[in-house]
Amino acid sequence: MKAAAFAYARATSVGNALQLLETYGERAKVLSGGQSLMPAMNLRLVSPELIVDIGELAELRGISVSGGVVRIGALSRHVDLLKSPDIAEHAPLLAEAIAHVAHPAIRNRGTIGGNLAHADPASELPACMVALKATIVVRGPAGERRVAAENFFTGIYETDLSARELLISVELPMAGKNSAHFFHEFARRRGDYAMAGLAAQAIVEEGAFTDLRLVFFAVGDRPVLAKVGSGLLGRAVTPAELATASSALGKELDPQDDQQASASMRRHLAKVLLARGLSALLGRPDLHAGVRA
């Protein structure tokens, strides 16, 4: 289990990294935390000609807050997010989700940029980005572009990012007044990829949703922003409405079978998450208890 031989370059600046990516294109891979790339290389699932190590690029680090926006540099490690008071205050959904990402050893090295660029559909962070209406900032030969998280993830391990671009940062709007969030996932063991998960961000006013983003993960080829959320706005949700939403969610999702769970099991778990999520967001135990998914 040794990687095939590869060339290695430690990028000295974002410009330098982009130059290398421009030259090598698909034959290069960006090394950030290496938590997905290195195992894949050791298993010889990928054998890049060049590794562009961006670990030294200070401009990609740091978490800052200004103008109602939380900016997270691509090289911020999971542990940085976990410990950041800014994230805890302004993006508590992310703070909660990050604790579910793998294990401390992996969180100490893995980065948010690497995670998002890798785009594992069972990963927590892409779902959080969609729920939080994040903007993904990327830079390439043609300069910088900003992509809404909803449009960034395009398939299993596929994103809008080209081989010649680098993910620079993500920007999240600060959680506003009356915002509420819910995060839960079902994984066989703590730290495993989920069989189904839900990252939800909402605004709740007088017991009703005025905004609700329910993003399911591990139930499709990318994070799924459930359409049923929009039907639950502006009024008190009844158990009957939840049942209707649950059934609609089942139709909306198209999960795959795998060793951990069949498609029907994933669909079922998503419905359980919907009931538990809505119940928690609204503080309504009756919804949780009243629905047998």
Added chain:
Amino acid sequence: MTVTSSNPEILSELDRPNSYIGKVVPRPNLGRLMQGRGLYVSDMELPRMGHVVFLRSPHAHANIRGIDAVAARGVPGVIAIVTGKELSAIITPWVGVLSHLKGLKSAAQHAIAIDRVCWQGEAVAAIVAVSRAVAEDAAELVRVDYEELEAVTDMRTALDPATPVIHPSLGDNLAFERNLDAGEVDAAFAGSDVVVEADFIFGRHTGVTLEPRSVVADWNTAEERLTIYQGTQAPHMVQNIAALHLGLEELQVRVVCKDVGGSFGIKVHIYADEMATYALSKLLRRPIKFVADRVESFNTDIHARDHRCWGRIGVGRDGVITAFEIDDLTGIGPYSMYPRTSAIEANQVVNLVGGPYVTRNYRARARVVFQNKNVMCQYRAVGHPIACSVTEGLVDLAAARIGMDPVEIRRRNLIADNAYPCASPSGLRFELLSHHAAMNKLMTMMNYDALRAEQAELRSKGIHRGIGIASFIEVTNPSAAFYGVGGARISSQDGVAVRLDAQGSVICQTSITEQGQGSESLTAQIVGSVLGVSMERVRVILGDTDNTPYGGGTWASRGAGIGGEAALQAAKILRGNILDVAAAILQSSAAELDIADNAIVNAADGASRMELRELARIVYFRPDTLPPGVQSELMATRHFVPREYPFAFTNGVQASWLEVDTDTGFVKLLRHWVVEDCGTLINPQLVDEQIRGGVVQGFGAALFEKCIYDERGQLTNASMADYLVPMSGEMPDIEVGHVVSPTSETELGAKGAGEAGTAGAAAAVANAVNDALRPFGAVITEIPLTPQLVLTALGRV
């Protein structure tokens, strides 16, 4: 005599000033391991060492039509590329059968496949290069022309006439069958008030050692001698087999086993790739290193379990069990493993079902079939988890049917504590067990009645918790009855040599081995205790066929009971010899003297007479001052093997308390209790941790671990991400209690404890899940108990 106490201290005549037996003392190898100074095979670098990578079959069953290694040979750094045919000139094939397992058959297995591969992962060529990375590069360039054959993967159809026979020369795919019929089974079932039956299904899983299998083989042409550095549980067995198949005398093979990162039975077998590594060293006349990577480990480390066992039980309304019957089927891969064979687990299932209970009526059939999957063999608690899950699952089903508490039905059927010695229907002889004392202790530890009340209260709130009980027996301290009588050259005796060195310290060489159990510690504890020498002055040497007595090693829960007794007896002889010479020096008599705190003392008042250091100085450097005719003998060797009982059976009972989320199918383990009786406890902490580790492996089987093969015989989850080992996050607190019934076959009185945890944990968990699901009418008799399985049983998906 059976002693029950929450914290057994120690025993009678061994309770001396330097008594370490029964005490929690730190293991002597802790510092070395904690400071990273352990020496594992993969740490070793020898001059001119080559690294071997095995090119492995991607097919479960295929003919090899040709191997083209021309391009690979051209890779800079490649030393040799060797096929099975080339290697067969160096090493002979083997057949994994034992004569006492009547009818067991298997086919000849080569170190590297020659014409045909029989499982995905079988080696087809060896690539030897200056580094593992170079060898892997070259391996990608080797072209093998395969002709894919139909793979036999489902054990249920392996014996059908339409299924291809994997080894045509054997006639069919049946490796072994055993039938047992004891008592009056048909009459007993006919006379039962209730008969309950079920199919129990056990997933195939494996041991997942932290350190993978690793070998450095070093053929020294000048000495005509092969040194094998290997993490193995049985160095002398490896020596014998390497010599046998390489055409050498055992004298020409030395096996050195330094630190080992976990074994669990995985490292007690002879693997084809390890045999190939020995042969490559001889062929290429240089040291060769093989370290399995994780993917290879999953594909080639022995797998275990994978049983489908139908069982039924008869009971009266009074809860008395009238009979057991089982029909067990297991698939073992394409070859019976060498030299211990792959029939032992099924054989153990037949032996052990119903073992804790009184009924004499028992019928069993076990069939072992070949498949095109990885080889299967003995893994921690061989057969016990199957037998325990079937027995205890049936007992719980019967209890539920007649409306009796699971503890009560066991109390009515467990063999009485004063009924020993006695034997099981399958002929197992029990010297002294303590089922009822263990159950009583368990009830106190877990506060059973309060827990039942809590369960009922939570049930009314929609929280579904379950209690599962599993009584078990465990085979330990095996005599020659296990392997020797079947013709295997696997020693059942162990030897220990102890000597007083020139500064009064003790060097102790033992044939048992250490893979983390604490063999080194228990040996030093026993020797120090008997000699009256402090433990830090006892150095234990193990794992070297040149430098230890001949013996079996550490497996089947035998190290403490057999190797420990040899250590005790050797130390007693040395103690006598020391006292004899002390008497001569001190003009006293041996009876008037004793040894304590590293000194000769008066037996009567304990007054110090002479430091052992001083005694050793005189003996080794001034023997001229000893009285005429006194020749001291400060080295003693003793061997031990049980003769009275083929196995020292132990017993115990486990209980699980868990919660089932009936919406998601997730099982959360809340608490777990074990009461076991391994006789004398040498180091209670080591015993407790062995039990806990064993329980955790049982949890793995119960909830997580499964080698998932597809219908074409492809192992689809050969990685640590996809094969789920139990992790600390999901583990409950595990409380361990003891009942102590020493075996009278040894002075030490110790029986084995290494497998008790694994034997009963899965049964307790499965019973607890079914207890939690009882209001839903769902019964699950399959492990691992995945959320998918639970939800399916509940009709939710």
